[in-house]
Amino acid sequence: MNILVTGASKGIGKAIAEELQDTGNLFVTGRNIEALESLNSKGFCACNLAEDISELITFIKKNKIDVLINNAGEYIYGAIDSVDFDKINHLYNTNLIAPTKLIAAAVTNMKEKKWGRIINIGSISGVMGEAHAGIYSASKAGLLGLTKALALELAEFNITVNTINPGWVETGLGMNSIEESDFSKEEIIECIPQRRFVKPEEVAKLVKYLITEDAKGITGQGINICAGLSVGI
Ligand SMILES: NC(=O)c1ccc[n+]([C@@H]2O[C@H](COP(=O)([O-])OP(=O)(O)OC[C@H]3O[C@@H](n4cnc5c(N)ncnc54)[C@H](OP(=O)(O)O)[C@@H]3O)[C@@H](O)[C@H]2O)c1
Numbered sequence: 001m002n003i004l005v006t007g008a009s010k011g012i013g014k015a016i017a018e019e020l021q022d023t024g025n026l027f028v029t030g031r032n033i034e035a036l037e038s039l040n041s042k043g044f045c046a047c048n049l050a051e052d053i054s055e056l057i058t059f060i061k062k063n064k065i066d067v068l069i070n071n072a073g074e075y076i077y078g079a080i081d082s083v084d085f086d087k088i089n090h091l092y093n094t095n096l097i098a099p100t101k102l103i104a105a106a107v108t109n110m111k112e113k114k115w116g117r118i119i120n121i122g123s124i125s126g127v128m129g130e131a132h133a134g135i136y137s138a139s140k141a142g143l144l145g146l147t148k149a150l151a152l153e154l155a156e157f158n159i160t161v162n163t164i165n166p167g168w169v170e171t172g173l174g175m176n177s178i179e180e181s182d183f184s185k186e187e188i189i190e191c192i193p194q195r196r197f198v199k200p201e202e203v204a205k206l207v208k209y210l211i212t213e214d215a216k217g218i219t220g221q222g223i224n225i226c227a228g229l230s231v232g233i
Pocket residue numbers: 006007008009010011012013029030031032033035047048049050071072073074075094121122123124165166167168169170171172173174175
């Protein structure tokens with residue numbers, strides 16, 4: 001098994017990389033080289049997903065990646081008429097366009113092997129709407145559309161495609177998004193049925209399960225891990 005985790009330098013991606021380090025040959029990517037070097041991996045490719053990703057595409061093909069974890073992502077908060085167009089491009093490139101291209105690059109080998117796992121990290125914001133985060137929500141909803149279509153297209157090759165939708169997770173991105181919002185940490189916790197943030201390790205363990213043979217029947221799904229947030233209040 002040749003695994004690639006994007007955004008492995010911190011947060012949820014780091015937890016996923018640590019969880020999977022003994023599952024197969026682990027490869028990682030992100031922008032922070034020092035953080036990537038500190039992981040116990042077989043190799044890394046530093047890359048900004050919003051810019052030229054050609055080196056990472058070559059890296060995926062060379063290392064015959066058959067488990068692709070599209071985790072890297074960014075968040076922007078603001079009224080739709082206040083967001084700079086360059087930031088819109090940056091967010092869609094990072095959260096949706098690059099993950100789509102990485103899947104395209106990895107799938108040829110998976111088809112030859114007649115086995116593969118594609119796991120995207122979406123967000124509850126792509127399942128429900130999030131006011132003032134329309135671009136982020138749309139980028140994550142896009143992953144869900146891609147997941148369903150590719151699950152159908154790739155089913156005959158034993159390739160499963162799923163998207164995990166976390167609610168609030170205790171990471172830099174999660175905590176910064178609270179700071180940028182109009183709500184305090186306490187107010188956010190009041191809206192979560194379990195009154196807690198999800199831990200990165202909980203997402204990582206779900207990823208690990210989706211890679212196993214036991215999970216081969218799970219494909220085309222958006223799986224929410226949100227401490228009850230998506231159900232209602
Ligand atoms: N935290 C939450 O509450 C939450 C909730 C729902 C969904 N999510 C999703 O979970 C995923 C991981 O988020 P997180 O909370 O772990 O965030 P994080 O702690 O900010 O980590 C983000 C990771 O993505 C990488 N990354 C970001 N922009 C990149 C770019 N342009 N090119 C390459 N790498 C880039 C970062 O790499 P460098 O540090 O090396 O730059 C870092 O490794 C994201 O897709 C996010 O949308 C998070």
